[in-house]
Amino acid sequence: PVCWSDQICLMPRRHSSLAWGAEQKLFFQSLSFSDFNSFASRTHTCGELGSGDIGQEVALCGWIQYQRQGLFVILRDFHGLTQIVIPQDESAAHLKKALCSAPLESVIRVTGTVTTRFPGQENPEMATGEVEVQVKGVEVLNTCRMLPFEIKDFVKKSEALRMQYRYLDLRSFQMQYNLRLRSQVVMKMREYLCNIHGFVDVETPTLFKRTPGGAKEFVVPSREPGKFYSLPQSPQQFKQLLMVGGLDRYFQVARCYRDEGSKPDRQPEFTQIDIEMSFVDQAGIQRLIEGLIEYCWPEEKGAITTPFPSVTYAEALADYGVDKPDTRFAMKVVDVTGIFRNTAVGFLRDALSNPGGTIKAICIPDGAKLLKNKDLEVLKDVSKSQFDQEVTPIMLRSDGIWKSPLNKFLSEGEKSELCEIMDAHAGDALLITAGQHEKACSALGKLRLECANILESRGVALRDPAAFHFLWVIDFPLFLLKEDDPGELESAHHPFTAPKPEDAALLYTEPKKVRSQHYDLVLNGNEIGGGSIRIHSSSQQRYILKEILKEDLEILSHLLEALESGAPPHGGIALGLDRLISLIVGASSIRDVIAFPKSYRGRDLMSDAPSLVSAEELKPYHIQVSWPLGSEEEAESSSNGAIQLES
């Protein structure tokens, strides 16, 4: 049966082809030391020839992008486009025939002479726009069938179609740029880590021991009955063991796996830049990473400045209502509790009468002009359903009139104080909420982002797409209350995170108050990395695992033993490569920076993986399928069919 829920949305491309042309030029300029023609049957790429090459005999290989009236062919490769002039004289009729009869996207090799174009026929938007090639020889290397879509960046196609014919989609300049930029960024990272700072690239296993209860780990059956490997979510244990092993500085561009089940828009496999070093503190790792980002940053994206600003988790929560603030715009959460100490507004008074009750607000510039009643309803719903927080809007109309359910209860003093503290002006909107600090901030943090989306959809330029705001978030709590059992604690990040030295004594008295040496790296409101200084004392690690987290020590006995065996102080970080690259290139999904991504529900639409495997083939692994009632026949019948596309 066709599965509608796996439908992938239409996705417009962000870049206009003109902007791309300039970016492409800068990008390839930065690769000018590379020889793209070595060992190949061409002399130049299709993006390379210019007025300096006039008179040269050249050989080009590429795809026929376009053919015009038997006069010109535009040849394309990864590097660009070159205009090929079809000879018109009788003696070259066979060449003309070959060039004119080959369908678009056929692969050809042409030899010929570079000439200057007729005056007035130059194309300044084309890197090779001053020249053309007069053909002397043509080889049609492969002809192309009728394709399901044209290879032109401006042609819109559904993402499902792009995924099914990924090998065609990859021919677009945008995908070529995304993958090449990714390769380039990673290469620069390696130079920085390996060559400049003496890090060792170590490969760690991906067939590893299952974490008990590790619900997000794929299992891999072995040939021992009942025994399974699992695909790890990160090389965390291995990188710490490498430090115990004296490797000193480790990094890996590591493939990681996470089975998020039905969660949409997650890739079951993803890549992280995994780093660990010994004899380092938090500031050391932060400076290392700032240097790394600076070193690998693409020239065409403008300069970035280091060190990156830093906020504590508490500040991020108070100001932005979230642990990964997008600092490209203000609209900060403001504590207005003080204004309402003696308010007549009932629900605010009630909130303040509870211990820890607070009142928070955000100001949306021009919100009174731009937010519609329908928007306000949506915002209220979001706050109520996701945070159980009531939100009350105040519209400061341009005519000076306040429109709000609160209006008649607010004193003039409260109003003017509110305007002053919120820096609110006529035309703005305020959103007010009351309750516990964390919940109230979180709700407004969410509404802040929702409002930003709404304002941008109405044409306000709020977040500069060319701006890159990096931010460290530090001083996270070491533990959180367990969601399903608030009497117990769980690790905020993972159980190997070290407490801040000045809080370590609190472990034994008030563990809830302990702050950790964890740090997150945030870019434009997205978490792109996280790491920590690790525990290197076995007794501290043992205490946390056993007494605070109530874990079975047996499972981590090898790690505890390792900590007793001369473990150096160490710490590290992991950067999410897919997310980082997608932010750099401005892609709307990480699928656009992955060569062969999976669909929403983890399917490969090209080959139709995952697929049925016969009981016979499962035998060596001592497993059998538990078919849900009534599903077996259905499944078996579909195995006879061809590739089934979700559409």
Added chain:
Amino acid sequence: PVCWSDQICLMPRRHSSLAWGAEQKLFFQSLSFSDFNSFASRTHTCGELGSGDIGQEVALCGWIQYQRQGLFVILRDFHGLTQIVIPQDESAAHLKKALCSAPLESVIRVTGTVTTRFPGQENPEMATGEVEVQVKGVEVLNTCRMLPFEIKDFVKKSEALRMQYRYLDLRSFQMQYNLRLRSQVVMKMREYLCNIHGFVDVETPTLFKRTPGGAKEFVVPSREPGKFYSLPQSPQQFKQLLMVGGLDRYFQVARCYRDEGSKPDRQPEFTQIDIEMSFVDQAGIQRLIEGLIEYCWPEEKGAITTPFPSVTYAEALADYGVDKPDTRFAMKVVDVTGIFRNTAVGFLRDALSNPGGTIKAICIPDGAKLLKNKDLEVLKDVSKSQFDQEVTPIMLRSDGIWKSPLNKFLSEGEKSELCEIMDAHAGDALLITAGQHEKACSALGKLRLECANILESRGVALRDPAAFHFLWVIDFPLFLLKEDDPGELESAHHPFTAPKPEDAALLYTEPKKVRSQHYDLVLNGNEIGGGSIRIHSSSQQRYILKEILKEDLEILSHLLEALESGAPPHGGIALGLDRLISLIVGASSIRDVIAFPKSYRGRDLMSDAPSLVSAEELKPYHIQVSWPLGSEEEAESSSNGAIQLES
């Protein structure tokens, strides 16, 4: 139950510690542009200080390797050893106490002043042997428990113990060197491919569609009932699709998976340098790879010369009886059929009377002196059991007497001709076999290697361990007879390999005779790489899959469609990284160049993976374990135990 068959053998290290010292020095010299101390709480590594640093205040971090009579501590890190002088004056009693009471392998940080050693106390075998550090401050960062073995390269330990405590084993200079050299070689390869030749590093998925009948592919259950991903043996399909997608030049340091079941000494996951490029021919790939190896080759291993020599598969078989000849020594297989045209020796005459019958020989220098009767029995057994070939020895005793079952049947003419053609002298041994060309050559090829092992065990320096003989083997057959059904053909390598252009017409008439554009790269008798020019014509690919290999086209429909969609001519290669590095460092097993290898039978002895997973945890994947009869209780009881070591 303890499993004896997974025992790992004792493995002596090849390098003496002295040779290592020199190698280490050269290796770190080649990294002189790296800053190993950035961002860390030390000023120098333990391998860095010399007479140029005298008078400097330094901070060192490391492990206590050795402590002598309260006078000195030897501090170790990845880079080397430094002598720390323990202060003896009363005022520094606390420092002395800290340094003397910390157990060996404890981690400390010392600050102090670099001084020259007393004349006569210099240690020329230690990189830092001219200096020592006068301690001013000591921090004991972590104390070490009693370890299961000492961290000294010359201390022999079982490999099982090394695997269980891999984090300790990694502290040996040899393992540090192996992993660091591996990192360095890969980094240089990347520079060559990415920076110099414009290759793009593209990551391909490891959760892919199962190849029907792909018995060596691990399966990964998905949350869709009955549907599985598989872990691919190589990114073959993806790299070809990338070429169709116009990526032009792809490489990846790719993790690959192969479930070899009970086959010993294979790693279930391994790494290959995976390369593919468009618009290239066989010679182009060969030159690319020669340049690659030359570029990444470690200085301390001496120069290598390119281009590498090349032999055809037919020549390799005829001369060395194998498709991966070790050309570091001669002892070639020689066809001596001509000598015995009219022989009186019955079994030779019989062999020649069969169509295609041949007689082959190898000459083992000094074999008559060094081979014992017991050796000859073993050699005959090997030939008989593995190749069904009888082998007859002739010992040319130093006193001129020939000792052989054939002796009395050989004419003087045959004897002298044999000596001449084999270049055999008194003291040598000849091994003679008769039969079909391929089988006879293969048997002698195997005996050639066996004899080399025997001679070396008797002290003959046959294969120089410092020599690196690279060799291309080309012109393989495209198809082989199926082992279990000799009426049918199967691909010699894989079905995407292109035929040699001059043989392409034979596809339709005599496919058995078609030679392929496949090439293997061999180093010292080990296959370290293989690749081919691929088929880019969909009709040729279709014909081979359907008419010759009798495959179901449906399964590869996406690849066939891709070939019809403007596929450029392309080819590539994959190099086995683990094997290559193990040959470079002279390791006896690839396990010595992998940070966390699996044991013979695919177990991780440190964490005890694979491990039992509860039925409950398997539920989301719709699978259950099929327990072999009577095994369930056993397995369940063992799950309660701690880590069970195979010993």
